[in-house]
Amino acid sequence: MYFPSLCRRAALALLLTLPLAATAAPAASAQSAPAGNAAAPVPLASFFDGSSFGGALLSPSGRYLAARSGAPGRRTVLAVIDLQQNTLKVVAGFRDADIGHVTWVNDERLAFDLTDREVGPRDTYLGAGLFAVNRDGSNMRQLADRRGEEFVSEAGSFAAKKILPWSTFLMGEDGAQDSEWLYVTSYDFDDDDGHVRNVNLLRLNTLTGQSSVVQRPARVDGWMLDHQGKPRLAMGHERDQTTLYYLDPANDKWRALVSYQSFTGSKGGFTPLGFGADGTLYVTARRGKDTLALYAFDYQAGKVQDEPLIETQGYDFTGDLVANRAKLLGVRYETDAQASIWFDPAMKALQEKIDKLLPSTVNMVSVAASPDAPWVLVRSYSDVQPAVYMLYNVQSGKLNKVGEARPAIDTRRMASQEVLRYKARDGLEIPALLTIPAGTPKGAKLPMVVLVHGGPYVHGSSWGWSAQTQFLASRGYAVLEPAFRGSTGFGARHFRAGWKQWGLKMQDDIADGTRWAIAKGIADPKRICIAGASYGGYATLMGLVKDPDLYRCGVDWVGVTDIQLLYDGHWSFKSDMSDEWKSYGMPEMVGDPVKDAAQLAATSPLQQAARITQPLLMAYGGVDHRVPMYHGRKFYDAVTKTNKQVEWIEYQDEGHGWSLPKNQIDFWGRVETFLDRHIGKDAVIQ
Template structure:
């Protein structure tokens, strides 16, 4: 059976898009309402559906894991409380119906890692420290068996087991003494009460493993490795010891298929090309061949999703996926009916359902609900009574009626390539062309946005700005050709797509051509700088957060965290060769072109950034010192590549607000 999902492209409706910037500004919620720690987040349903756990942040900014009985939601039990603001809880995982674990990140250390893992009963008893976050002691001492004591920071939570035991799966990262990133990893079972560690793999494993795929019995079956520019897939039978190579291809260029998941009947599902886009197929491992027809095709989009599996019934129930918005296709009639009932109770939203491990007769379903104007809210649905109850949401101070609408479009670039685009409009009445902020996503080889709630876009829209978020060439999720069109195009056709988006908005009568700002983080920061340089006639001012300023420095900085493999292979494919393309790098690096950057500019960077070290920002600041008198500069001493701390996020967006109203006016 092939499910072909089509998504109509909405046309521009001028009566809703030509809005006033004045009515929106007066009632704009403060930055804290958008960028403060969420009140309720990370909700997860227990394996049998009897309980839901979630992260709650109180008025004193304390985080705690709360648990509610889905059969009686009136009272909450506190299972855990975070130690400090510098150690927030990042995720919550059920182990079984009585026990859960949660992950804590030490924000005093910027780079990835330093994750604590702690287990606790749902009533707060029997706390067990499983993994230490002391990064400086990540390696084991020689001869240690690590059987019954706290694991080092080399280990991290990987996933649950599905057998009702007290075990979880953990991943041990192994370094090569050259890179800051791990070279390979290995999987283990860890008992959350006794801390007993047991190997999940018999014998040896493939080298340089970057990712694993487990079947529904929690057995590693696929290992994904990268070596010398090649992506290698190795497979083992459920009870086998030997690994067999089933694919060995040049990364990015020759990859034929990508494993996605096993269902409970041991069928492997993969993504592979279908008319230029990735579709979902079943795969015959023995024949190393995908099925003739895809299971799921998303017209105009690559498949990007995850399965719903009933572990008790050993059945694939449905698939979550992302097209222009998040959605679900259900193969199971009962779950399809439940989705329809929930959508009727909560209309106009994307309602993502979580089912327990046994979905045949669920006690309750957890619903993660959001829309373009509604921040994520968590609801519990009881099938027996068709009742739905809200647990609360991420940003309860924000009212749907005060937010703007988001629309999805595809517009034509100058060479004819179709550029997906999200447009967020301010609330209010139509009065004429609007001031614009173009948000450029980071990556850049990722999907940038979706139709659902976007903190940043709605914050800007609430201030009266039309927000444009183009999925420029090189972005993923929109077909192979769209992705490859961005290879080695930093500062060139990738930049043209941004200019073409601005021109489209002007021609549609949506954008005031004298009031267009450009803004982004990481690659988006780079594109902001290049937008000001390449198209000063379009972009009035810019905001650069942790942006790249020198392409060559990405390859040469001693503080950077890219692995040798990435520098030698991946980045040369996607960005270019620092030796052969040295002139091209200089011609498209903001530092080398700083004399042309004269518009108002806000630069913000983290002092501890490893992905884009602060020397990028410092070099640009130095280069601009004699040319740009409209530079605003802020360094966050305790931040890395992004804004993890609540106070810094709020401070940054208050600066953005003031900058746009002042220097960019």
């Protein structure tokens, strides 16, 4: 329920966290720790405790700032700051929930949903709900049900109000932001397995609750609005095919733009990125090249234009458009780290001014919808600095700090991170990140953790502050994070080289990186541990199987223990992986359960469990629908028949990873003790 008294009580605490009148100093760069700090490691909770600041969002005019903020023992509330008057008002807060996603409907009104930061997935029985409120806290209205609990409103009975079902969600796009209307999505589910059958698009009035459904061209599971905030693209998947549909403004009818294979890709495929003010559709595509680039789409020819607009040499173009109501200003993109390219000269000059004020950080700029907005929002970060949010006044040239993701982190005590590449045994270049503890003497051979990302067909880690990486480094460990073959973001050749290579060449890439660190004198060959979650957990187990000479121990959380189990499942849980992925994606990219049965057996940690003799820490979640507790337990029962150095952790309220700060702190505290005992300060090395 909505409690005005809670909002009033939270206002003072929030004011203390948003010192808008203070000019921010340039971010600190990595330096040696102050004298006397060596004996006192950075507290564990500083890395993994929940952040009190939940991000900020400029209003369409740029005059107001919406911010989510909380405090220890208090729920996250929604506040609006008048940047012209330098005043703050908490406009929404709930006794039994936290403010979740937020969007501006127009300059006077916001929409938001709810979450609960105090419970894990097992106890998340309430839907997110959907609400709208004016920026002064008036006219609060519930728009969608909270699945399991009605919202008591002062404005008439529940039955008299138009309330959409709990399966209604914010779209994630701004829309026009010039009326009381916005677009939201509504999900239809299959009765048999609970998977999404259709994603409907609704136009919703945030004052009256009135809504209408946008006509679908076919089965749809994704939508995109154009620059004017109108529905323009729909995406549908059927079996192994993805089709993009375009709502032609000339006749207001849907037509198919392109179809391609959903998982393995095919000629002519592209990914829509967004629309320009003139209606141009911008997409990412390969066009016969190894890496993705940014292109414009030719509607008349029905294909991507021949010449790319932006290419990122050696990397797939991955990013977003940055625009205001008037025009496309530039793009954000990611290679090893994030960066921006500005088409607009004024934005390019503004970026240069901000970078001079904050020379030691990557500074990502967000703009309001109005071209005349007096403020831009800056998210600043580096390898040693967690994200800091600031406002930059385009007239005065001054920066004001809004909030920090991890205010307890001292940047002077964080470890620097290096972007590098090493050669795998077959000559393929493997990108990687190497983090060395602050104050490490030159030439020191360090205990090292090889941290393997999940997925595996994702980008993995990028240069920047990471809680896991920096925590390990703060405890004296070098951290190597390889982007093994199969990782995305480095071109088609690198990606496809990882197909059907679980436990084979993908595993060799990780081992080759470990040997590279030994050869360079970075890692002590007798004190190396491999660790990771999901696929990273699988690679941890297979690393202990295949390379027992390299790894003294392993840490696996929510790790795959057998590929066949991903196909077969178990009566005790319902997988969240789609039948299409298991039918068309996994057989081609991971391995066919029939044709590749022998390979899957040879690369199964479960079937090779007796070969693991090193100390192992395992942790699994009780409501994990990707790699359920059953998978972990089955492997634990097998490995402990021959290995008594296996530690087991269960988090019954967690899913595929740890969502609660208390569980994050508990887990990494156990990891710290485990590593200390086997490769760290308490280890006895023969």
